[in-house]
Every structure is written in C-alpha cells, then in structure tokens.
Amino acid sequence: MQNITRIYALSKRNIILRYKNSLIGFFWGFFKPLLYLLIFIVIFKHNSGIPNYILFVTSGLVLWFFFSNVTGQSVGSIVGSVGLLKSLNIPSYFFPLSETIGELFNLLLTLLVFFVIMFWFGMDYNLKLLLIFPCIFLFAVFALGLNLFLSSVNVFFRDISIIWNTIQPALFFMTPIGYAESSIDPKYKFFINCNPIYYFIKLGRSILYDPVAPTWQQWSNCLIIASGMYIIGHFVFSRLKNQFISAI
Amino acid sequence: MNSDIIIKLENVHVSFWQNNVGVYSLKDLITQRKSPFKTKTIINDISFEVKRGESLGIVGRNGSGKSTLLRTIAGIIKPKSGTVTVNGTFAPILAIGAGLEQELTGYENITLLLSLYGIQRKNTNAVANIREFSELSDEVLRMPVKQYSSGMVARLAFSISLANDSDILIIDEVLAVGDQGFQVKCVDKIKQIKNQGKTILFVSHFPDGVRDICDNAILLEQGEITHRGLAKDICEQYKMLF
Numbered sequence: 001m002q003n004i005t006r007i008y009a010l011s012k013r014n015i016i017l018r019y020k021n022s023l024i025g026f027f028w029g030f031f032k033p034l035l036y037l038l039i040f041i042v043i044f045k046h047n048s049g050i051p052n053y054i055l056f057v058t059s060g061l062v063l064w065f066f067f068s069n070v071t072g073q074s075v076g077s078i079v080g081s082v083g084l085l086k087s088l089n090i091p092s093y094f095f096p097l098s099e100t101i102g103e104l105f106n107l108l109l110t111l112l113v114f115f116v117i118m119f120w121f122g123m124d125y126n127l128k129l130l131l132i133f134p135c136i137f138l139f140a141v142f143a144l145g146l147n148l149f150l151s152s153v154n155v156f157f158r159d160i161s162i163i164w165n166t167i168q169p170a171l172f173f174m175t176p177i178g179y180a181e182s183s184i185d186p187k188y189k190f191f192i193n194c195n196p197i198y199y200f201i202k203l204g205r206s207i208l209y210d211p212v213a214p215t216w217q218q219w220s221n222c223l224i225i226a227s228g229m230y231i232i233g234h235f236v237f238s239r240l241k242n243q244f245i246s247a248i
Numbered sequence: 249m250n251s252d253i254i255i256k257l258e259n260v261h262v263s264f265w266q267n268n269v270g271v272y273s274l275k276d277l278i279t280q281r282k283s284p285f286k287t288k289t290i291i292n293d294i295s296f297e298v299k300r301g302e303s304l305g306i307v308g309r310n311g312s313g314k315s316t317l318l319r320t321i322a323g324i325i326k327p328k329s330g331t332v333t334v335n336g337t338f339a340p341i342l343a344i345g346a347g348l349e350q351e352l353t354g355y356e357n358i359t360l361l362l363s364l365y366g367i368q369r370k371n372t373n374a375v376a377n378i379r380e381f382s383e384l385s386d387e388v389l390r391m392p393v394k395q396y397s398s399g400m401v402a403r404l405a406f407s408i409s410l411a412n413d414s415d416i417l418i419i420d421e422v423l424a425v426g427d428q429g430f431q432v433k434c435v436d437k438i439k440q441i442k443n444q445g446k447t448i449l450f451v452s453h454f455p456d457g458v459r460d461i462c463d464n465a466i467l468l469e470q471g472e473i474t475h476r477g478l479a480k481d482i483c484e485q486y487k488m489l490f
Contacts, residue, residue: 089323
C-alpha cells in the first residue's frame with residue numbers, strides 16, 4: 001500500500017514537472033501529433049489509396065507518440081533522480097515505472113480527445129473500441145521493459161539517450177503509420193516485420209480503424225513481444241541496479 | 249539479537265564500479281577495448297553496533313566513506329558482502345538538499361517527500377510543522393527550490409527530515425550552510441530528539457559539533473574504522489589527522 005502511494009506521488013511529480021514551464025501546459029502534448037498529421041495529409045494523403053486517411057494516421061500517431069514520449073522521458077529517469085535515490089531507500093525501478101504511468105495518464109486524456117474529434121472523421125463507435133485498453137496495457141508493458149533497459153544502461157553510458165533519440169525517427173518511418181503496409185516493396189517487408197513497434201501499432205489500428213476485430217494471432221504476437229521485452233529489461237535492470245549510486 | 253541494539257553491521261564490504269579512466273561512452277568502449285569498469289572498495293570490513301538511544305558520530309576525511317556508510321546502513325546501497333541489521337525506521341538522508349527537486353516549489357517538494365516517506369498527504373500538521381521549523385515564509389515555499397539560497401535549501405531539507413517520526417535520525421553534514429541562528433536551533437532540536445531516546449547517526453567535519461551531540465564516535469580512514477571510542481577522544485584523533 002505504501003508503495004502505491006509512492007508510485008502515485010512520483011507519477012504526479014512527473015506530470016507536474018513535464019508541463020511546469022510551458023505556457024499552454026497539457027495541450028502542448030497535442031501539438032506534436034497534430035503537426036505530424038498535417039505533414040502526412042499534405043504529403044501522402046492524395047496518393048495513399050487509404051480510405052478514411054485521417055482516422056488511419058491519427059490512430060497510429062496517438063499510439064506512436066505515447067511510445068516516443070514515454071521512452072524519451074524514461075531514458076534519463078534514473079540519472080535525473082539521483083537526489084532521491086541517494087536520500088531515500090526506495091526501489092529504483094519506481095522511477096521508470098512512474099514515468100510510464102504518468103505517460104499512460106497522458107495517453108488516456110489524449111484518447112478521450114481523439115474519440116471526440118474522430119466523430120467528424122468517420123469513426124465507427126462500437127464495443128470493439130474497448131479492446132484498446134488491453135492493447136494499451138500490452139504496449140505499456142513493452143514500453144516499461146524497454147524503459148528499464150534504457151534507463152539502467154544510460155546510467156553507465158550517457159550516450160544511450162542520444163543514440164535512442166537518433167534511432168527514434170528511423171523507427172517511426174519504419175513503422176507503417178502514415179503509409180499503407182502494402183506500399184512497401186515485398187523485398188524489404190522483412191525489416192518491417194523485425195520492428196516490434198509495428199505489431200502494437202497494427203493491433204491498435206485494427207481496433208480503432210479496421211472494421212474487423214484483431215485476430216488472436218495479433219494478440220499473441222503482442223503478448224509475446226511485450227513479455228519478452230519486459231523480461232530482458234527486468235534482467236538488465238536488476239543486474240545493474242546495485243551500482244546506480246556509484247555511477248551517477 | 250539483543251533488542252537494545254538497533255543497528256548492527258557485521259563484516260560489511262561495499263564496493264563500487266568505477267569508470268576506467270577515459271571510458272565514458274560507448275565510443276570509448278569500442279575504440280579503447282578496455283573493460284569499462286573496475287571495482288573499487290569503499291567500505292572495507294566494517295563491523296559495529298549502535299544501541300538504541302545512542303548517538304554515534306562518524307568523522308573522517310573527504311572520501312573516507314562516511315556518506316557511503318550511512319547509505320549502506322539506511323539500505324540505499326546494498327553491501328557486497330556482510331550483513332546490515334536494522335531494528336527501526338529511518339528519516340530520509342537529505343544531505344544539503346540532495347533529494348529536493350529543483351523545479352518543484354517548496355510545498356510540492358514537501359508533499360512529494362512526505363508521501364515517498366509514507367506520511368499521508370492529508371496530514372497538514374506535518375506540513376505546518378515543517379514550515380514552522382524551517383522559518384521559511386509562505387511566499388518562499390511557493391517558489392521553485394532552484395531559486396533558493398543554499399541556506400534556505402538546508403533549512404527546508406533538514407526540516408523535512410525531522411518531520412518523520414522515525415527511530416533513527418541520520419544527519420549528514422546539514423549544519424554546514426545554515427546561518428548561526430538556524431544552526432543553534434538545529435543543535436537544540438537534535439539534542440531534544442536525543443533526549444526522547446532516539447538514535448542519532450551524525451556525520452560532520454566539525455569536531456565541536458560531534459563532541460557536543462554524540463556519546464561515541466568512530467573515525468573512518470579509507471573505508472576502515474581506525475579508531476572508535478568516546479566522542480571527545482575520537483575528535484582529538486580526528487584533529488591530529490591534519
């Protein structure tokens with residue numbers, strides 16, 4: 001119970017800190033996806049051949065920006081919490097965990113706005129949409145695993161955060177968010193299949209955009225990827241955590 | 249274990265990974281082909297006991313392992329070998345304001361640390377006590393901590409660590425930056441806490457402070473206890489180091 005209070009307090013701190021010095025606060029979070037959406041509409045919409053293109057792109061963007069924000073914030077979460085780590089006996093995984101929870105809160109608010117606005121862009125409101133919650137849960141577990149990995153290795157090699165910020169745009173364009181999967185040359189399809197984020201975006205899009213519900217195959221792929229990433233992240237984190245204080 | 253003994257360390261070793269010179273990034277790791285870390289022993293085979301109600305001073309040069317020893321006792325650092333047994337609760341170690349979030353205001357820091365420490369946020373009494381003891385005005389507490397002077401940070405940090413009604417109070421060099429009035433107030437408060445029968449671990453570079461507050465003391469040199477005994481004797485030993 002005490003741990004729940006602590007995680008809550010840390011998550012709240014992250015949300016406060018994130019928008020502390022910005023003028024329009026929370027709404028800043030909508031601006032970035034909106035900008036990307038406009039770029040996609042200008043460049044790709046007319047020859048994408050995708051019906052209901054705006055809903056298609058937005059459903060991908062919402063999930064992508066959750067992922068991008070949460071990893072971008074968490075990578076420095078251990079290094080940035082050095083003061084607390086050195087003063088209090090609290091488990092160090094609370095820091096990437098609370099970053100993830102803070103960002104989940106943000107995602108829920110974003111989804112709320114998304115559900116309202118997409119009314120004008122042909123969203124089909126039905127019970128299937130509720131499946132987005134287990135989908136987000138799996139995606140969050142995946143992101144948490146990656147966060148555990150990134151934040152702990154970043155303590156020892158600070159260039160991890162720089163490398164990660166460099167890889168992110170490449171990953172973004174390797175994920176079919178603004179273009180149709182079918183537009184990729186089958187020769188290079190392999191690279192897309194290696195991209196773990198692709199599976200989560202696809203699952204989310206099946207729920208939010210496609211008329212038919214996602215297959216069991218899709219769910220099990222995501223479940224395997226999420227738990228695999230979590231196990232790797234947890235393993236690396238537990239190997240390194242005892243040396244955090246000396247290395248920061 | 250005897251219930252009179254609140255802290256017991258047995259053959260505790262703590263070692264850190266230290267960056268090998270020049271390996272700070274992945275690029276260095278690849279180009280230099282060196283192992284990135286070497287192990288450095290910080291605490292070397294330390295055993296001691298602290299009785300309930302005792303106040304123990306820890307003195308030593310910079311880098312002799314005092315803060316590491318405190319953090320090991322508080323469970324923040326895990327020892328490589330040996331056992332640390334503690335029969336009580338700790339207040340947070342707020343060494344000169346570490347642990348305060350620079351961007352948050354004084355009030356936000358208070359609620360954050362209190363809830364991290366398991367005090368209910370609704371406990372407005374605790375907040376009032378902190379404000380009263382720190383003598384910081386309402387206006388100051390609404391400012392982000394990054395705008396505080398070092399003395400104000402020390403006041404806030406020390407007041408927060410006192411707010412917790414814990415069995416063991418760990419004081420790591422907090423008295424160094426406050427002004428005269430606050431220092432006197434802190435020493436009085438520490439003595440008052442001591443008289444309540446609480447255990448105090450006190451790290452300081454000022455032998456007079458240690459002699460004033462502590463019954464016993466230990467002198468650390470390069471991670472080992474070289475002298476232990478009554479606070480006033482150890483303070484003499486400490487002065488002879490320089």
